[in-house]
Amino acid sequence: MTFPLAIQGLGIVAGFGSSNKDALQAIQNNAGPNASMQVQTQDGPIDYPVYAADPAPLKEFVSPKKLRRINKYSRLATLAACLALQDAGLDIPLPGSNIAVIVASGYGASTTTFKFLDDVILEGDEFASPTQFSNSVHSSAASHITILLQIQGPCLTVTQFEMSPVTALLNAQTWLKEKRVDAVLLGGVDEINPVLLYCYQNLWSGQIPKVMEPLDFQKQTAISGEGAAFMLLTRDEGQAPQYGYINKVSWENASGFELPKNNTIVMGADGHRVCGRRYSKMLQGVDKHNLKTFSTITGSMPSGQMFDVVLASLAARNGLMPDRFCSIKLNGDQDVGAVYVSSHSDLPQDS
Amino acid sequence: MAAESESISPILVTGMGMLCAAGGNVPEVMDHLYSGQRTPVISQRVRSDLHETYPMFELPPSAVPQGYYEGPEPERCGLLAIAAAKGAAKDAGLDADSLRHRRVGICIGTTVGNAMNNESFYADFLHQRFPPMDSIKAFLRSNPADMVAGHFKLKCMRQCVANACASGAVAIQQGAEWIKSGLCDTVIAGGSDMLCRVIYNGFISLKITDAQPCRPFDKNRQGLNLGEGAGVVVLESQAVARQRKILPHAVLSGYGNCSDAYHISAPKPDGMGLEKAIDFALQQAGLTHQDIAFINAHGTATPENDKVEGTLFSRLFPNTPFQSTKGYTGHMLGAAGAIEAIITIEQLKQQRIVASVGFDTPDLDFEVDPVTKNTLIDGEYALSDSVAFGGNNAALIFRKGSRA
Numbered sequence: 001m002t003f004p005l006a007i008q009g010l011g012i013v014a015g016f017g018s019s020n021k022d023a024l025q026a027i028q029n030n031a032g033p034n035a036s037m038q039v040q041t042q043d044g045p046i047d048y049p050v051y052a053a054d055p056a057p058l059k060e061f062v063s064p065k066k067l068r069r070i071n072k073y074s075r076l077a078t079l080a081a082c083l084a085l086q087d088a089g090l091d092i093p094l095p096g097s098n099i100a101v102i103v104a105s106g107y108g109a110s111t112t113t114f115k116f117l118d119d120v121i122l123e124g125d126e127f128a129s130p131t132q133f134s135n136s137v138h139s140s141a142a143s144h145i146t147i148l149l150q151i152q153g154p155c156l157t158v159t160q161f162e163m164s165p166v167t168a169l170l171n172a173q174t175w176l177k178e179k180r181v182d183a184v185l186l187g188g189v190d191e192i193n194p195v196l197l198y199c200y201q202n203l204w205s206g207q208i209p210k211v212m213e214p215l216d217f218q219k220q221t222a223i224s225g226e227g228a229a230f231m232l233l234t235r236d237e238g239q240a241p242q243y244g245y246i247n248k249v250s251w252e253n254a255s256g257f258e259l260p261k262n263n264t265i266v267m268g269a270d271g272h273r274v275c276g277r278r279y280s281k282m283l284q285g286v287d288k289h290n291l292k293t294f295s296t297i298t299g300s301m302p303s304g305q306m307f308d309v310v311l312a313s314l315a316a317r318n319g320l321m322p323d324r325f326c327s328i329k330l331n332g333d334q335d336v337g338a339v340y341v342s343s344h345s346d347l348p349q350d351s
Numbered sequence: 352m353a354a355e356s357e358s359i360s361p362i363l364v365t366g367m368g369m370l371c372a373a374g375g376n377v378p379e380v381m382d383h384l385y386s387g388q389r390t391p392v393i394s395q396r397v398r399s400d401l402h403e404t405y406p407m408f409e410l411p412p413s414a415v416p417q418g419y420y421e422g423p424e425p426e427r428c429g430l431l432a433i434a435a436a437k438g439a440a441k442d443a444g445l446d447a448d449s450l451r452h453r454r455v456g457i458c459i460g461t462t463v464g465n466a467m468n469n470e471s472f473y474a475d476f477l478h479q480r481f482p483p484m485d486s487i488k489a490f491l492r493s494n495p496a497d498m499v500a501g502h503f504k505l506k507c508m509r510q511c512v513a514n515a516c517a518s519g520a521v522a523i524q525q526g527a528e529w530i531k532s533g534l535c536d537t538v539i540a541g542g543s544d545m546l547c548r549v550i551y552n553g554f555i556s557l558k559i560t561d562a563q564p565c566r567p568f569d570k571n572r573q574g575l576n577l578g579e580g581a582g583v584v585v586l587e588s589q590a591v592a593r594q595r596k597i598l599p600h601a602v603l604s605g606y607g608n609c610s611d612a613y614h615i616s617a618p619k620p621d622g623m624g625l626e627k628a629i630d631f632a633l634q635q636a637g638l639t640h641q642d643i644a645f646i647n648a649h650g651t652a653t654p655e656n657d658k659v660e661g662t663l664f665s666r667l668f669p670n671t672p673f674q675s676t677k678g679y680t681g682h683m684l685g686a687a688g689a690i691e692a693i694i695t696i697e698q699l700k701q702q703r704i705v706a707s708v709g710f711d712t713p714d715l716d717f718e719v720d721p722v723t724k725n726t727l728i729d730g731e732y733a734l735s736d737s738v739a740f741g742g743n744n745a746a747l748i749f750r751k752g753s754r755a
Contacts, residue, residue: 001534042481069615101610108513110467116553117473125399125552133553134616134740138465138513143741146610152624154608155743156521157513159465160494167510174528195467195476202484251508334506 001250003173004345005233007243008183009090010310011083013076014227014298015051020087020314026297027315032211033223033299039197048197049210051225051299055079061092062148069131070144073109077141077189078148080228084185085149088232093150100154100175101142102186104164106302108138111193141189141228153181162268162329164188165305166337169249176235187230188303196224204272212296214269215288217280222271225299229310236345243313244323244343252336254278259286260340264322266312268305268329268337270295278330292321305329309339316343361589362527363599364752366445367693368438370431371580371680375414376438380680380690381697384705385725389679391564391576396420397546405560407546408578408681423489424547428464429498431581431686432543436499439539443585444597447503456508456535458526459495459583460518460542461685465511468549495543499583508535513685516649517608517739518542519582520688520747524606526586536591541583542689550577550684557616565652565682566709567675568661568721575651578681582690599752601696604732605638607631611742617655618738622663625736625744629667632746636732640667643748644730645704647695649738650675650721651682652709656738661717672722678708688737692747695735699751703727 012018015034016026025031033049055075058067061082067075081101085092116132134140139157146155154175158167165188172184200222201208209221236245259265265286269279270293283291294311295304308327316323323343330336367377372390374380391406398404410419416430436457440450467490475482492498496509508529512522519542526540554560554577561573592599609631611624618625633639646668648660652675664673676694683690698704707721737745 001532003532040479040481095612105513107467108465113466113468113549114473116549117468117470118477120548120552121470121474121477125401125548125555128552128556130553130556130558130616133556136466136468136553137462137515137740139515139739139741139743140615143515143610143615143743146612146742147614150612152610152612152627155514155610155741156525156608159511159513160496160509161491163509167508170508170534171510171525171528174525174532174534177532178528195473198476199484199487203487253506 001170001173002248003177004236005173005176005246006236006241007231007246007313008234008241009084009088009232010243010314011080011087011230012310013053013055013079015053015225016297018057018079023311023314024318027311027320031297037192037194037197039194039201041201046201048208049223050192051223053227066148071109071112071135073111073189073191074141074144076228077103077187078145080187080230081145081185084230084232095150097151098153098182099151100181100184101145101151102156102168102172102184103142104158104168104188104303104306105138105190106159106161106164107190108159109136109140111191112136114193114195161302162331163335163337164303166249166251169339172233173249183232183234185230185232187228188306189228190226190301190303192224192226200224212271214271214293214295217276220273222300225301227298229307231310243317244341245345246339246341248340250338252338254334254336257336260326264290264292264325266292266308266325266327268308269293270300270304275330305337313341360531362530362603363587363589363592364584364601364603364696365587365592365597365599366439366443366585367600368435368442369582369690369693370410370414370434371683371690372408372410372578373679377693377697384676384679387706387708389564389708397548397551399548399552403562405555405562406564406576408576409546410579425469425490425493427545428461428543429493429495431545432459432495432499432583433502435541435581435583436539439583439585450503450505454536455505456526456529456538457496457499458510458512458522458538458540459499460512460514460522461495461544462515462518463544463547463550464493464495465513470548499539514743515739515741516684517688517737517743517745518685520692520737520745521608523584523689523692523747524608527603530586530588538586539583540586541581542686543581544579544684544686546577546579559653561652564709565678567650567652567678567707568657568714569710570712570714572652572654572657574653576681578683580683580686580690582686582693584693598754600754601699601749601752604750605632605636605748607746609744613742616740618659619742620659622659624742625738626663628744628746629736632748636748638732642732643668643671643734644728645733646671646673647691647735648673648675649736650677652677658716661714661719665718669719672704672726674704674707674721676705688745691735695733696749699733699749702729
């Protein structure tokens, strides 16, 4: 859908840190995985490299007392949401605001689901934890954002694997287009846990990568990442927003999709060989100098496209890449999620 | 009586399909509800090692989709969604071929259907028995919206909504948004959820589950009974429906979605978020509270939920008949909002609302009681509301359509 969304603020927490300054440094230094996590396998324990994110700076925005029963999944999302609001110059909390919250996640609060199961399996059903249970739903991150930041507007959590960010953005466009809200606080969040790495080990066996090489389409080099990436979006209000505009968001069929010309392509390839082949096919004939990828600094995760859009917007604002780009994410053989961003609102406000 | 305001172009409900403990399709469910029967069971499939047992509302054998119990557990929500979607598409006069020639969207809400909560896989992982990837592969193909698209062989926009117990209602709202904004001509929208041990143990741990059949709005209510099922509607714009010469069951006149900003598992006592959602829906529909002929409440039968709704209805809708149908279906979580939307539409069509089963003793904490007999109504508009974990509230207002 074509309807400009003004990007008023960005917030990101990932393996490289939790500020725009950290993000810019990571882009310039091509930061890699920052930690490891051990997984038990039939051949013994394996240390997997990961991009581990730390939500501790959330204490600067929210009283630690209020965070006691809140899981990492929700803390990551809330921290990125706070950073985006701060970046947009808004005070926190926001009672009485007409803001919507939209969260996209592939894995949801699965780590908390497993903690709930730990108690049940190891101790028995009577030890099921109500706190773990109520925090295990996908919507817990969005709910905690509304509670901690006192946002009383519409709230939506979407989970559609790699297409989660695109569907989240399409919903934001509809709400802003019909003036249902004044702004949308929108982001993606995913979290690593040992089960995920066990799946990596079993689904993509072979040598464990040390670095991600998303442009080498023949190799499986995905390394799991976690974190949250948020944006504060408004309608085009006539004043140039600091990060430009998301002019168009589209869910396309791969068979009929053509890459836009005169755009830098921010490629969602994230080291998975099977996806890499699809990206390779799509990018045939494209000048590699016109390609960017950010998965090498965030790691691989289903909500990765949100990180791509946030990091590319930040990089463009700071002169690290052209200010007109298109973020592309492939899902299976048939779906393409495309997000078109530029410093100008150069498209009509209709669909 | 007001008409829909200019702010919302009419979104029509042209097809409906559902299955739950009360039946395998819309007529069966409605007959069951009007009969006043309910059939909670002590499940032989979903059990815990707790001494006390809690009744649930399982699908009757006649409503169980093929392969439901035999296939991978993660795919059950998707199978329920497919069954409901097939019913809705058929009811709308659409088949797979005709859907493939439209700009279709699929928007399905769920709570269990997107959770990586396979207990046997995780137990094997935890005890280092190194489980195979079968369950994970099943999980990766179990997204209910994807499964519905796969059934109809549609390459289209899809979305799984995870707004806890408001998911089904919110999925219908977002489906309407997609049509209004021009993203789609037709949206298959609804909710789907299944029974499983994680949910069973989880709700028991919260101490909001009744060991007896649930008693919505009753003074002595002890909590909810879980249920399973799916409800799906076909939404179309008025222009598309006219072109197809299909009469609508109802018009989605208004909808709202607002947050309590209060607590992760308890509704805000003053019902502020729900009131805002209802007000938004009324405003969008160009209606006042007096225009609502009846309310299908969330009515889980938990002490807190029913108190919030009862208190709010006392203030906003003191003379409007209301009901909870969870006494017949159980609480179907992410499917509840969608199934109750369909039940609401059917009651509008029949101008007769179902008795709220399980109610006996008025709760003096609020001033209104649900209807205790099947009751004739005379009105065009009805409200269905949903209240969810995390303070997510949703309201749907339907106007009676022209389909008999």
